[in-house]
Amino acid sequence: MSYMEGAIGIIGGGQLGKMLIQEGKKLGLKFNILDPSVNCPAASIADKHIVGSFYDGRKLQELAEVSEIITYEFEHIDADLLVTLMASGHKIYPSPLTLKLIQDKYLQKLFLKENNIPTPDFTAINSLEELYKAGMSFGYPMLLKLRKGGYDGKGNYIVGSEGEVEEAYVALGGGQKPLMAEAFVNYRMEISAIVARGTNRQQEVYPLSENQHNNNILRTTIVPARLTDEAAVKGREIALKTLAFLEGIGVFCIEMFVDAEDNVFVNEIAPRTHNSGHYSIEGCYTSQFAQHLRCILGLPLGSSQLIHPSVMINLLGEEKNEGRARLVGVEEALAIKGLYLHFYGKAETKPFRKMGHITIVDNCLQEALRKTAYITDKVKVLGEKGGETHE
């Protein structure tokens, strides 16, 4: 293709990488992936799979040598290695410098604060004393977080009272690992916006989505989020403002809290396509994955407009089930109009592992929610080993 002779290299071959390749294959593009797992979801459709660790400089170098552009599908990579690659002339999007900023949750929040983007109060924690001080300032409960490496709630600790301060500090490796504390926002809704920025500085903000978590894992995304007009306007403005300050090229996810008074705070930025944006594959004119490709290829951005209200539910590995994955309830699911099933093709299931997702679109959001409620308990990912079959 004239606009892309070479291949795109993706660090990571999970479901986000797979869905990115699926969009790229429509355009006839080629993809190389770097992933330690031979059977990772993206492997079956990638042109080349370099089996190796994300922290292995030689493997990253190998990926860079066969790829015209590099991107990544998750943020826990050695950003310094990427900076070195960038310095030697490789194109990496989003920029490793943006990645470094976002990887450290404290620096990320500091960046937001500097740009007058509302966030919960926060402070760096370098000693037990500082954590006690933060508690006095923020009150309880308060959040203690690893500055780097946390995900899906791992690396977060809710400190319920002053009596739990020491326990929390020890649990997260205080003294060894850099920590931060945050005021607890008694939010009534978690929302997010997928945002995109092209090499030509063109910007797109997707509709706000309402995200429901359980044990810190995303379960359901509802689009559009059921917000007051006031909160919806604020959320969109904050997403746009955050995007404008971020110098990154590509798709980002801005996660936000909305409290009872319709105040909106940025909780976190993810420098990549995001689980809460999966609905966009069938819900929007341009999916988050197609959009990311347009961004990094220097193509015009596509419309992020919603085609129809959408509800996405994650298919998590059933509790107590392990081993070879077995999906049940497919027939009931596919009998529903406007339901789209995505199964990532991970060989093995584990409790709460993200194995696939379902998106239901309907001109009426209430109807999409009704269909979601009907199907939620019918589709399950079971394993060959252990557990109840729930059938």
Add this chain to the structure above:
Amino acid sequence: MSYMEGAIGIIGGGQLGKMLIQEGKKLGLKFNILDPSVNCPAASIADKHIVGSFYDGRKLQELAEVSEIITYEFEHIDADLLVTLMASGHKIYPSPLTLKLIQDKYLQKLFLKENNIPTPDFTAINSLEELYKAGMSFGYPMLLKLRKGGYDGKGNYIVGSEGEVEEAYVALGGGQKPLMAEAFVNYRMEISAIVARGTNRQQEVYPLSENQHNNNILRTTIVPARLTDEAAVKGREIALKTLAFLEGIGVFCIEMFVDAEDNVFVNEIAPRTHNSGHYSIEGCYTSQFAQHLRCILGLPLGSSQLIHPSVMINLLGEEKNEGRARLVGVEEALAIKGLYLHFYGKAETKPFRKMGHITIVDNCLQEALRKTAYITDKVKVLGEKGGETHE
């Protein structure tokens, strides 16, 4: 996956096979393809590629042995070899018996006639005398056709007058190859309907599409077809009736003519997904490819309802251009809202070769047509060798 442990085998690895795999990968399915070309479009996303001829019994056997279900993306296959495979227990959809019927255009028309489905008048031609006789009965112009193996107008001959009968007969190999003659329908529109039938006999008929050809190659598909209500009702009824009589499992395309008096005739049945159904990827709730998979896997059929009016244009290799393909006009195209670009990834372009397609969706068909007219001359597939660049 519980509903499909093994792989699906596809005879043919062209764009139809590629788009079938693209849908199947969403579900985590595995695919083997049989195709003589190492760089065929489906190769880059197939799990296994058996390089070989469609007429090679050993290669077909090899495909069958590694595949739980076999399907095909085009009809010019040795159907007797498939019958043998079926007899030895392999699942092949649509049935090789249906394929054999459809492969022979004369038997196909006879089948339609037997079931009172309107077709142009036709007769088998086994001698020059019979062709003269047909001319007297049908008048001129009349169509002379190869009974087997024709496509994109190849194997068809328009006999303009009695003076051209002998020339036409010789040109199509009369005496050596089985021929048929057909009355010429002075149609004002060519339409088609994608139809689907599951293993559970569930049926779906897609909206009627209006097809515009040039040199017998499909250029544009407009959905919904701009028909009178009367013709639209007739077209849908005929498509449903044809599907009901066909015992096949899978997706078929029913091509029809509409004349000035709104009479509708079946022109041809294709036992597979069809170029005129590509619009369904973005235009309908369930694409023709996803539907075909549902059919052959015994899953519930999906809704064939149109989400928004759609116009599809084929991207054909530019005249006088050959060699490595180069797509121009991508930026102009992708700047259009609701435009979807598909580039099949064929290494080499040739004049009029199907290299990709574009679908434009819009809530207003007129607007989709306006966008189509704007972009048609801007997107081109050029080759490195020869020709004007048209730039």
